[in-house]
Amino acid sequence: MGVRTAARVAIALALIVGTAPVAAADEQPGPAEAAASWLAGQLADGTHMTTTFDGTAYPDHGLTADVVLALDAGGVAQDAASAATAWLAANSGAYLGEGDEAYAGAHAKLALVAQAQGADPTDFGGVDLIARLTALQTDSGRFSDKSQYGDYSNGISQALAVLALHRAGGAPADAVDFLAKACPDGGFRLLIDQEPCVSDVDATGYAVQALVAVGRDASAALDWLEGKQRADGGFPGSDPTPGVNANSTGLAATALAVGGRDAAAAKAVTYLLKRQVDCSGKAAARGAIAYDEGGFDSRAARATAQAIPGIVGVSLAEVSADGAAADARGLTCATQPTSSTPPGTTQATTTAPATTTTKGGVVPAADIDDLADTGVEVGPAVGLGALLVLGGAGLLFVVRRRHAS
Template identity: 45%
Template sequence: MPGTPSTKAGYAAGFIARTLAARADHYNYPASTYFDGGNTIDAVLGLDGAGVGLTQADATTSYLAAHVNDYVGYPDPANPSSPETYAGPLGKLVIGVVAQGGDPTAFGGQDLVARLQGLITASGRFSDKSNFGDPSNPTGDYSNTIGQALDVIAIGRATSSVPQAASNYLLDQQCTDGGFRGNLDVANTPCTSDADATAFAAQALVGLLGETDPATVKALQWLASHQAANGGFLNQDGQYNANTAGVAAQAFAAGGLAVQLARAQAFIASLQLDCGFATALRGGIAFTAADRATLKTAPTTTAALDRALRATPQATLGLAGGSLLTVTGEGATATAPTLSCRPTPPTTPSTTTTTTTRPASSTSTTAAAPVPADLGASGDPGSATPGNLAFTGADVAAATLLGAMLLVAGVGAILLARRKGEHA
């Protein structure tokens, strides 16, 4: 696909805008009618990072505002002062609101910042308040390192400072090798670093401590040392995939590691769906190389398409060279570009022995058409209060919304995803 990483991010954003429009401005979990707030927020952040598709981002933000509790948890009618709330999703929502220029203290009729601050425990951990426990976890607290990092970034962007205890708790999850573990409930087990958790935590550390702090440097070095020659990263399932590369790219962008960022962007671009794919798929990013091959020969393959819908948003922000610390919709264009491909005409012999052909493809920046039915405030660091850390890496502007991720009832598949530590 032609163009710079920024151009390619624009095409990916075009895919996001088309697929959101075709799905009533939001995404659902695969093979279900349940609202996937986390992926929906990532989609808005992808559009913002690419600097395009503001009209769709606004529409999706409006949907999120109307469905806050569908994602972060419902108030308990028997105990309205203590609503069910999931920490990681709420943090991601606050980041989305700020990125869109909204007010996180008055979004969807709620003060999201106060609700998030209410989840900080004495230890500094942002913990879930849930009634959906099981024998292995009767408290129903499935909060993890990714969620802790999201919450630290969210509080930092919304208030310009982070409680010292919350910062320290995140730092406690750093292993001796510099990486971060994914599970918070493993104090007495070996600390095993995880690429996804490290990528989110590294972004939080840049905001808290700066790029040159030893803890930040160690986290970024661990991440760089685990980048493969192809620019990608292996996930826990042993796959080089767009999501992990996407969040790693965000960390490299935040930390100023230009070489590693470029490698991650090249890997992401290798998974992008170009003119060799069905029109509705163009610009999207496959989850893996195997999925990309599948979508080329069987473009309506449900599983591969579902994974592309979840991979493209996080990968787009990384491809655009953005991070969770600074992504904003300010200045974005109203529409998103779409890749327009012209068929190559047959070659015509000339009077000499040479032949000429028309260029195989060109691009346009018109508004993305709906997908066919088959695809179905800057804060002053000096204002930090005692016991808080100034948050220097964020654009602490107003806020707007972005979305949600936990449903209400205890849908098994969703709880399972949370337990497995998937991105909020």
């Protein structure tokens, strides 16, 4: 953990009121490690995440990629991260697009996974992700999908593409120029073709990471983010999920940290840590970051995956598995309560054996109706497809089925 990261977490912990008694520092993992330990334990068969739709669990490639990047950001659980990366490399076809289909966001996200894991993005499961991503750039600089089911590329996929190509040797200037087209208020939109331009916290969080990485000015976007921060440090989503939540707050925290807005970043981390399940919660939930103030539910996996990089303050331009530990320590708790209580911090009071480990049963991932990290409406085929490709659910066949029906 870097000095600035440690300072942000220390400030955040100091701001939390009403926490449980604090155990000795060497008895408990830090917040990011505790969250990573829980998150690694959610991998089905130890290799991938799932999303449930109409009562059926499907492999979720994008969330699996987010988990790998979160574990890398936390600097722990590399046995789990490596297994998940291998699964992604072996099962990327439908997610990336097969035949004449190709999805920009999926290519960019998997390229970032390969880069963070020290794998070759030009030969990831036999696929040259960089060449295929570059081929999706249009004359305008936008990275667009190729599919009979529609173009679901948007502000987040554009930022991911710029980040991936920057790490691969340099993002094209026209692609960066296209990304840098901000709304009049300084933020960035999720839906590229939407008029009037409506800024989105998630899209702005990704855009700031990309702009800072390539040396472009992101001050107006950072100002806009600070203006959207609530008194408790949290950030809101967009319609149809406009409430303050850990997904959007995690992305904003990362952007604020890499943009040098340390005070605002520390406030965001405070919000996240207040939603981390501690030893007063159920054993299966300890370490997780709840989606919102409602407490632990099926959205916690996605929320935790986006919260960890925010707690650590590491950009997708720099996240790396180098030097990361093979395992992650879970919380050590004296008892296992039988009833759920509101999430608190990661502090515990004893040193009994941990019940949350990096290998274990799967807590269900979010149902599609619960996905709110992109702010795209779920239901119509276009909205669902955008969410799946961007948020990364890898359930494109659901969209195909709806188009065919």
